[in-house]
Amino acid sequence: MKFSSPLIPLALVLIVLYSCPLWAAASPQKYQHFLQCLSEHSSNSYPISKVVYSPINSSYSSVLDFSIKNLRFSKPQTPKPLLIITPSHVSHIQAAVICSKSHGLQIRTRSGGHDFEGLSYVAYRPFIVVDLINLRSISVDDENNTAWVESGATLGELYYRIGEKSRTLAFPAGVCPTVGIGGHFSGGGYGLMLRKFGLAADNVIDAHLVDANGKVHDRESMGEDLFWAIRGGGGGSFGIVVAWKIKLVPVPATVTICSTQRNLEEDAIKLVHRWQYVANKLDENLYLGIILTGGKASTQGGITNPTATFFSLFLGRIDELLATLSTTFPELGLIKQDCVEATWVESTLIIATGVQPIESLEPLLNRTPPTIENTKIKSDYVKEPLPEAAIEGICQRLKAQDIETSQLIFVPYGGKMSQISESETPFSHRAGNLYKIGYVVGWKEQSLKAKKRHIHWIREVYEYMIPFVSKSPRAAYANYRDLDIGANNKYGQTSVEQASVWGLKYFGNNFKKLVYVKTKVDPYDFFRHEQSIPTL
Numbered sequence: 025m026k027f028s029s030p031l032i033p034l035a036l037v038l039i040v041l042y043s044c045p046l047w048a049a050a051s052p053q054k055y056q057h058f059l060q061c062l063s064e065h066s067s068n069s070y071p072i073s074k075v076v077y078s079p080i081n082s083s084y085s086s087v088l089d090f091s092i093k094n095l096r097f098s099k100p101q102t103p104k105p106l107l108i109i110t111p112s113h114v115s116h117i118q119a120a121v122i123c124s125k126s127h128g129l130q131i132r133t134r135s136g137g138h139d140f141e142g143l144s145y146v147a148y149r150p151f152i153v154v155d156l157i158n159l160r161s162i163s164v165d166d167e168n169n170t171a172w173v174e175s176g177a178t179l180g181e182l183y184y185r186i187g188e189k190s191r192t193l194a195f196p197a198g199v200c201p202t203v204g205i206g207g208h209f210s211g212g213g214y215g216l217m218l219r220k221f222g223l224a225a226d227n228v229i230d231a232h233l234v235d236a237n238g239k240v241h242d243r244e245s246m247g248e249d250l251f252w253a254i255r256g257g258g259g260g261s262f263g264i265v266v267a268w269k270i271k272l273v274p275v276p277a278t279v280t281i282c283s284t285q286r287n288l289e290e291d292a293i294k295l296v297h298r299w300q301y302v303a304n305k306l307d308e309n310l311y312l313g314i315i316l317t318g319g320k321a322s323t324q325g326g327i328t329n330p331t332a333t334f335f336s337l338f339l340g341r342i343d344e345l346l347a348t349l350s351t352t353f354p355e356l357g358l359i360k361q362d363c364v365e366a367t368w369v370e371s372t373l374i375i376a377t378g379v380q381p382i383e384s385l386e387p388l389l390n391r392t393p394p395t396i397e398n399t400k401i402k403s404d405y406v407k408e409p410l411p412e413a414a415i416e417g418i419c420q421r422l423k424a425q426d427i428e429t430s431q432l433i434f435v436p437y438g439g440k441m442s443q444i445s446e447s448e449t450p451f452s453h454r455a456g457n458l459y460k461i462g463y464v465v466g467w468k469e470q471s472l473k474a475k476k477r478h479i480h481w482i483r484e485v486y487e488y489m490i491p492f493v494s495k496s497p498r499a500a501y502a503n504y505r506d507l508d509i510g511a512n513n514k515y516g517q518t519s520v521e522q523a524s525v526w527g528l529k530y531f532g533n534n535f536k537k538l539v540y541v542k543t544k545v546d547p548y549d550f551f552r553h554e555q556s557i558p559t560l
């Protein structure tokens with residue numbers, strides 16, 4: 025992607041060398057030795073051989089591909105792991121760490137596989153993937169309002185299990201049900217209840233983690249510094265989190281979801297402009313966000329009409345919501361027909377699929393999203409409202425007809441997000457932020473030309489936004505991973521100074537403490553990738 029031309033042949037050679045089919049054949053002794061090491065370090069009651077996939081295994085490709093959620097990283101030339109391990113017992117994770125370390129291999133940890141830069145399953149040094157798909161048990165304790173959830177579970181599975189036990193308990197995490205718990209919690213994790221309860225990571229109260237020496241810890245034995253770092257400091261830097269204990273939150277038995285779409289060119293520019301003054305000050309029980317959509321997805325009769333979809337989740341009934349909005353945001357003109365009442369768990373499915381009424385909650389258990397395409401994401405934080413002219417500029421860009429799908433997602437802050445201090449967890453974007461913007465571009469066409477065109481589009485919009493968004497540093501959301509904002513080298517190596525280019529954007533002043541914790545718990549930088557926290 026970023027190689028200049030003289031390097032391409034070398035890169036191709038390296039990729040071929042790393043291509044796994046060769047390992048077992050080229051160094052059978054080393055390979056056998058590694059497998060033996062894995063057996064020796066895992067529990068006899070759970071033979072690890074049953075969950076190890078090498079490229080000569082017929083299931084290798086399907087296991088690898090199943091959790092790839094971005095086609096950009098599913099090409100024949102994409103480097104592939106030497107082995108995939110799908111642990112069914114914590115000792116398999118311990119063995120994977122101990123043996124990879126002693127054999128000079130890197131580990132990529134994968135939970136749901138939604139990393140926007142594919143860092144959970146692609147690396148440029150010989151590596152294995154530890155895929156936690158089999159570690160996904162969830163136990164909900166509705167007497168104490170807590171749950172233990174393993175990292176390989178998805179958000180949909182978590183919501184489903186909470187809904188099975190209670191209609192008045194919930195968890196404030198992301199919108200897409202197929203997202204994995206492991207990566208999502210590690211990077212913060214926001215959903216439509218962030219203004220009332222904060223992020224997923226803000227509601228984690230204990231965790232089990234395998235460290236760089238293969239030791240298992242809980243909160244007490246890992247210590248408060250490491251427990252702080254894993255709640256928002258980004259996945260893949262500190263260890264492999266096996267399970268999380270979370271605090272469930274109370275919600276009313278009935279919540280309200282609304283959605284209304286406006287043509288951006290007709291009246292919506294003024295509405296979007298006005299929204300900036302309103303959304304972060306609304307009642308904490310109300311999330312009112314916007315998705316601006318352009319590209320071919322909004323093209324009719326050869327003309328692209330970018331749209332603004334205002335959508336909300338209100339922890340209460342329709343009538344109360346409409347009464348609130350009629351005084352706080354009458355310009356939106358929201359009416360009863362735009363809304364539907366449901367239980368909270370039903371609302372997660374309605375929001376994810378747009379389908380209602382809900383006949384069954386089973387689709388929450390589906391680990392495969394309806395479409396998988398090539399995607400690229402970027403993010404920004406807005407501290408001062410954008411002028412109308414800036415929104416017009418965005419609208420012009422959304423009209424690009426050679427772009428398949430383009431979206432800007434405006435996520436309102438305020439409420440609980442402003443009450444949590446910047447240093448409480450590594451996620452530093454708290455008071456002073458009106459809203460976050462997520463820029464997303466997606467395409468299915470598999471040519472290099474299409475890739476260049478779409479990536480150029482998102483980079484141009486991002487550049488256009490410079491005057492209007494946070495500065496020094498221009499902040500970004502760690503879970504919207506973007507290697508354009510700075511990265512360690514391909515092998516994950518960097519200096520603290522170089523890493524601070526992206527580290528300060530994601531974590532603000534917390535970056536320094538993350539480096540300190542990393543140096544303490546993983547001094548030899550075993551858990552490493554293109555945006556892992558470096559050691560001093």
Ligand code: FDA
Binds near residue numbers: 139143198206260
């Ligand atoms: P994946 O398995 O790819 O892991 C992501 C990173 O975490 C990698 O670096 C990986 O190595 C590391 N990691 C994974 N498991 C780990 C573990 N157990 N221990 C330590 N490190 C681990 N975000 C959001 O806040 N709100 C939202 O609503 C959405 N919605 C959304 C929709 C879609 C379609 C996508 C593709 C992404 C989102 N996201 C999001 C972003 C999402 O939160 C982010 O990509 C997460 O890191 C994904 O977690 P996974 O486990 O699925 O990814």
